Amino acid sequence: MGDHSDGTPTTSDAVAKAGHGEVEKFQDPGLPPHRLRLADTDPRAAKRAERQVAILFAISIVGTLVFFFAYFGIRLDSTIGTLRLQNLFLGLGTAFAMLGIGVAIVHWAKTLMPDHEVSEERHVVRTEDDRQVAVKIVDDIIEETGIKRRPLIRNTLIGALALTPFPAIVLFRDLGPLPGNSLRHTMWDKGVRLVRDPTGTPIKATDVTNGSAFHVIPDGLNELTEGKLNEKAKSVVLLMRLNPDELHPSQGREDWAYNGIVAYSKICTHVGCPVALYEQQTHHLLCPCHQSTFDLTQECKVIFGPANRPLPQLPITVDNEGYLVAQSDFHEPVGPSFWERG
Ligand code: FES
Numbered sequence: 001m002g003d004h005s006d007g008t009p010t011t012s013d014a015v016a017k018a019g020h021g022e023v024e025k026f027q028d029p030g031l032p033p034h035r036l037r038l039a040d041t042d043p044r045a046a047k048r049a050e051r052q053v054a055i056l057f058a059i060s061i062v063g064t065l066v067f068f069f070a071y072f073g074i075r076l077d078s079t080i081g082t083l084r085l086q087n088l089f090l091g092l093g094t095a096f097a098m099l100g101i102g103v104a105i106v107h108w109a110k111t112l113m114p115d116h117e118v119s120e121e122r123h124v125v126r127t128e129d130d131r132q133v134a135v136k137i138v139d140d141i142i143e144e145t146g147i148k149r150r151p152l153i154r155n156t157l158i159g160a161l162a163l164t165p166f167p168a169i170v171l172f173r174d175l176g177p178l179p180g181n182s183l184r185h186t187m188w189d190k191g192v193r194l195v196r197d198p199t200g201t202p203i204k205a206t207d208v209t210n211g212s213a214f215h216v217i218p219d220g221l222n223e224l225t226e227g228k229l230n231e232k233a234k235s236v237v238l239l240m241r242l243n244p245d246e247l248h249p250s251q252g253r254e255d256w257a258y259n260g261i262v263a264y265s266k267i268c269t270h271v272g273c274p275v276a277l278y279e280q281q282t283h284h285l286l287c288p289c290h291q292s293t294f295d296l297t298q299e300c301k302v303i304f305g306p307a308n309r310p311l312p313q314l315p316i317t318v319d320n321e322g323y324l325v326a327q328s329d330f331h332e333p334v335g336p337s338f339w340e341r342g
Contacts, residue, residue: 031117039111049111050150053104057156060100064163067093071170094167101160108153114144183333186218186235188314193219194239194263194324202323203239208261213278214239216263218326234334236266237314238275239324242283246297253299256315258324263314264300265334268292270307272336285311309337 039046070089076082147154193202197217208214216239221232244260256262264285268275273289283296284303292305300311312334315327 031119034116037111037115046112049107050153053108053112054152054156056100056104056107057153057160058100060097060104060160061156061163063093063096063098063100064160064167065093067097067167068170069093071167090167097160097164097167101164104157104160108145112146112150183234183335186329186334187221187231188218188235188326188329190326190328191319192326193319194237194316194326195219195221197236204322205258205261205318205324206322208239208241208324210241210243210260211280212241213280215266234267236274237263238266238278238285239263240278240283240296242296246283248297248299250299253313253315255317256313256327258317261316261324262296263316263324263326264294264296264311265314265330267311267335268307269302269309269311269335269337270305275311 039049066089070086070093074082074086074089076086142148147157194216195202195218197215200217200219200221202219203214203216216237217232218235221235239261241259241261244257247257247260247262249256264275266274266276268287268289270287270290270292273287275285275287275292275294277286277288278284279286285294285296285300286292287294287305287307290306292307293303294300294307294311295303298310299313302308302310312330312332314330316324317327319325
């Protein structure tokens with residue numbers, strides 16, 4: 001049972017022996033013989049590889065510069081074409097900046113850095129001697145990269161690495177102003193006319209009939225440059241007219257409405273969706289995102305949903321020509337309230 005018919009031991013024999021404490025011996029095949037690369041034997045090939053690595057680092061530098069050109073050089077207008085063009089060059093620039101560095105380092109390692117295979121026993125680093133050995137190993141690695149002997153590679157590497165973080169920095173800038181004080185002030189101010197969005201038509205009090213609702217922005221907002229368009233998001237208000245008897249203003253807010261016409265921030269105080277639905281019969285404003293409901297007759301108090309404070313009211317009146325104007329900015333920050341409530 002333990003032998004084949006020709007007398008050689010079976011697998012079950014080997015397992016049985018191992019099970020009786022015999023140490024199984026095997027031959028360490030060792031590392032395959034080291035093969036020299038072209039750059040190891042031919043100085044011209046090494047020089048050529050060095051130039052190739054430098055060119056790849058240079059491509060990375062060019063990619064970063066293309067990114068900056070797209071970011072600062074392509075002016076966005078109201079067309080989708082310029083936006084697409086900018087996005088295209090931002091993407092291409094970033095791709096070449098990253099790929100250039102990655103491919104250059106791989107090519108450098110494969111063609112110029114020493115490729116001798118070594119094996120080393122693992123051990124616990126405890127003594128000062130061990131630390132010295134570790135420092136020596138790091139020094140040897142730096143020496144073996146040849147970075148000290150190849151200034152072309154060193155300089156292009158430094159250039160590529162120095163420029164690479166900058167695209168990330170300018171992209172962080174696009175995240176907008178830090179939350180907090182940025183929502184304390186909007187473009188509304190004393191005497192600023194309320195105009196329709198997007199036509200910019202001023203609104204007379206007589207234009208606002210009972211039950212109507214308007215999307216309103218401050219006069220002049222449509223002429224803002226692209227860099228200030230986020231002002232629009234902060235300043236949009238909803239304008240509605242109720243029977244004055246249905247309004248119940250609190251002390252100090254008695255004159256914030258004009259003949260039953262009231263204006264409230266359109267930005268939901270939950271997480272900032274635009275409040276978009278006006279129920280004429282109940283005088284409720286609804287946010288479509290999570291169904292927060294605000295009661296116009298109670299200064300937009302929250303009567304349902306996750307928002308935890310009323311919509312800020314814009315005090316309004318009329319000017320000499322009968323156009324609706326703001327009395328001031330909002331008296332509290334607009335938008336979500338979670339980051340700046342003291
Ligand atoms: S954002 Fe309006 S309810 Fe959530």
